[in-house]
Amino acid sequence: MILSGGRIIDPANNLDTVGDLRVEDGVVRTVAAGGTRLEGRPDERVINCAGKVVCPGLIDIHVHLREPGQEYKETIESGARAAAAGGFTAVACMPNTKPVIDNASIVRDLRAKSDAARAARVYVIAALSKGMVNQELAEMADLKDAGAVAVSDDAFQVQDAEFLRRAMEYAHMLRLPVLTHCENTSLTDSGAMNEGYTATVLGIKGLPREAYEMDVARNILLSLMTGAHLHVLHVSTAREVELIRWGKAQGANVTAETGPHYWCLTDEACRGYHANAKMNPPLRTETDLAAMVEGLKDGTLDCIATDHAPHAAYEKQVEFVSAPFGIVGLETSLALGITHLVQPGHLSLAALVKAMSTEPARVLRLPGGTLAEGSPADITVFDPEAQWVVEPEQFVSKGRNTPFAGQTLTGRATLTVVGGEVVYGD
């Protein structure tokens, strides 16, 4: 097929030009730049992409797909389809499932389900410890052989520094990135939102920012000590950004991500006890929002990841403090980037594509993130001008728990191509 007349943005190859792109045998065959047109052959589909952006497929390296065990919230298939609808050609799913993804057979099973779904590719992040209880290391070599792309403690933070040190040493030996949810839980016990003025007004116990920051500092030091690749999940505070900037300046092998809600919303969104504004780490303050933008601009924050965390409606329809943490993100992420980062002039479209495709591919060393000729044809086409209203009932995901319901956003995926096959749109 030929994707014709779109604005081709490929940060990996410094390309931002109008042109045609030919997909053949599942790979990018030709990129004809500078307005050059390709002649369609009789057996070829030509898809008009005028006015649209054609870019390497978006990649979300932090999603919760709830399989195995909580298929009522999401499955590999529903998550992979929701990802495709949001313009993602690949995602990496977290191991805090029931049971936990801590053995090779679960990894293999999920990889097979990913292939069967024929939507976005689903890569698997395995648990750092057996059962995610931080007593015994998981069999990382087996997990890697089975296809795991990283190990993580997401949602079950490692409190014991010695344990994390050993985990990092093993992971480093196996060249597996270690993705950590940074939070010192002795400071956050039974907190439900950002500690501060709004929490006081609402009478809700807070989650102090320092609890998260001290763990970021500790984990950077452990990365310096072991040489392991540390990836800091869901950065939410200004000081975390500073610490990561410091770590990078020290030469630490550290990368980091933030999510759309951390540059769009403050803890004010929790007023009214809105459980769909409850996630961990929690929404912070204006100063933190500005720091996320700065971090993305100067590359301290390498990439954007959603922490897509679907929950059933009835689970969220309880008192704020009893509701589970987490919001969905796959189907709003691109639009929140365009609306709140590109439109106000913080990031160029190319920089957004870089943070949502090129960089996530680099962080987890995944295929994709480039339109180089010969690379797999994982491609996203989006309309950067399309305005639409967020209607959770329309989501492909099983989760409807979004704080953005009813908002008008700009920018929407129109076509998602994985391995040369159209998996969404058209």
Ligand code: DOR
């Ligand atoms: O908001 C969150 N949701 N934070 C976590 O750490 C876990 C996640 C989930 O699995 O729902």
Ligand code: ZN
């Ligand atoms: Zn998460």
